[in-house]
Amino acid sequence: MKPSVGVGALILDHDMNILLVKRKKPPEAGCWSLPGGKVDYMETVEDAVIREIKEELNIEITIKKLLCVTDHIIESEDTHYVAPTFLAEIINGTAQNMEPHALESIKWFPIKGIPKNITITTENALKHLHI
Template identity: 70%
Template sequence: MEKERLPKVGVGAVIIDESNKILLVLRKKAPEAGCWSLPGGKVDYMETIENAIIREIKEELGVDIEITQLVCVTNHIIHLEDIHYVAPTFAARITNGEVQNREPHALEKVKWFSINEIPENITMTTDYALKQLKLL
């Protein structure tokens, strides 16, 4: 019997600092390896989406965040990569810590970008969230 295939849930955070720069990470792994993305990750079983993004940002970047709003939910479906995520994206601000790449196995780079200088090779979820915030 074939295993039932279900969408996964992934969360992301739009983090903009006081100088109006946005924090992006360059992905090494699928989905969308080689693209700049909002930081985030997968939701664990019995974990809220809010707790998941706070945990993921701490694990990935070593900083504490405060969620300020739910920005959007992306249908992250990529047939070529056999990927299906439902991806809530939050706006958040850093409350404590200095940003660092704590997951070099998964992230090539972590970088702040001016809102006017967003790279072209961004993930589907990043593109959608920034359009919802009228930043693209």
């Protein structure tokens, strides 16, 4: 198998809360994650993250900057993603779970109150968040 490309967005609100989604499916099922998804063929990573966030949460975002890139490798789950993560903010809409088959729930967390069961990409993005 070859690595896939997956994108994510660390979305902050004006009170510095972070929007996370709880995954129902592998990789890392049961963990809190940044919203995002796979890049489609001939799609830029920026376009992919904007599209995925709209599909998952029915919100429009603006990208502030590339925050980090994670090598999301989990041998036990046969998973290998290269995952660019962007710092973003909502420009339109209120987040709602549009993919209940894939996401158990969505929730805003204060930066100091992030749950312990987070994905590898979320952990890496938080390390690169300098606010």
